[in-house]
Amino acid sequence: QKEVEQDPGPLSVPEGAIVSLNCTYSNSAFQYFMWYRQYSRKGPELLMYTYSSGNKEDGRFTAQVDKSSKYISLFIRDSQPSDSATYLCAIYTGNQFYFGTGTSLTVIP
Amino acid sequence: GAVVSQHPSWVICKSGTSVKIECRSLDFQATTMFWYRQFPKQSLMLMATSNEGSKATYEQGVEKDKFLINHASLTLSTLTVTSAHPEDSSFYICSAPGTRVDQPQHFGDGTRLSIL
Numbered sequence: 001q002k003e004v005e006q007d008p009g010p011l012s013v014p015e016g017a018i019v020s021l022n023c024t025y026s027n028s029a030f031q032y033f034m035w036y037r038q039y040s041r042k043g044p045e046l047l048m049y050t051y052s053s054g055n056k057e058d059g060r061f062t063a064q065v066d067k068s069s070k071y072i073s074l075f076i077r078d079s080q081p082s083d084s085a086t087y088l089c090a091i092y093t094g095n096q097f098y099f100g101t102g103t104s105l106t107v108i109p
Numbered sequence: 110g111a112v113v114s115q116h117p118s119w120v121i122c123k124s125g126t127s128v129k130i131e132c133r134s135l136d137f138q139a140t141t142m143f144w145y146r147q148f149p150k151q152s153l154m155l156m157a158t159s160n161e162g163s164k165a166t167y168e169q170g171v172e173k174d175k176f177l178i179n180h181a182s183l184t185l186s187t188l189t190v191t192s193a194h195p196e197d198s199s200f201y202i203c204s205a206p207g208t209r210v211d212q213p214q215h216f217g218d219g220t221r222l223s224i225l
Contacts, residue, residue, distance in 0.1 A: 006152075008150060032210070032213070034213070041118075041119075041200070041219065041221060042218050042219060043113075043115070043202050043204075043216035043217050043218045043219045044153070044202075044216050045216070046211075046212060046214075049210075049211055049213075051210070088152065088153070092213050092214075096155075097143075097155070097213075097214065099152045099153045100152055101150075101151055101152040102150075102151075102152055104150070
């Protein structure tokens with residue numbers, strides 16, 4: 001079983017829609033969860049991170065961790081065409097990263 | 110903020126050529142750097158961990174003689190793909206560890222390698 005699993009999509013939504021991106025992970029000991037955004041032919045950039053469980057909000061973005069079900073989510077409200085990118089979930093153990101496969105998102109104007 | 114610069118951003122070369130990719134930490138020192146490979150529509154796969162002044166640590170299945178890593182200074186790590194073949198065509202990304210929990214890793218912009 002992979003450490004983290006992510007639906008690769010692709011996902012296509014109209015502008016203004018709410019987007020939900022999800023990952024599952026295997027080890028209940030994992031504590032640091034991150035979401036990276038990667039534009040085409042660019043390196044990933046950190047979008048949000050959460051420690052342990054709960055929600056974290058930053059503008060239109062909300063990251064959520066449900067440790068009981070080992071499920072992490074990223075919600076994007078009022079999605080914009082500029083949000084079109086690949087979103088990767090990641091887990092950091094303190095000395096190693098595990099990345100999901102990434103979900104390709106297209107927001108249609 | 111901390112920046113990792115990767116060069117070149119895109120290289121096209123003939124099969125059998127060796128290609129060197131550079132990764133620099135611009136305003137901080139990095140005793141460790143990571144090299145990833147990313148195939149289209151796939152995730153980042155860690156290839157190796159580059160250690161300043163010592164040998165790199167390679168992940169299982171990665172050929173050491175194929176992917177030569179040198180980390181000769183605290184701000185520069187290089188990855189050389191030796192005798193590259195079309196199956197080596199991929200997106201190579203380097204990163205350096207951050208010092209804050211909210212920025213655990215700084216990524217370069219990647220190098221697109223196309224072998225003809």
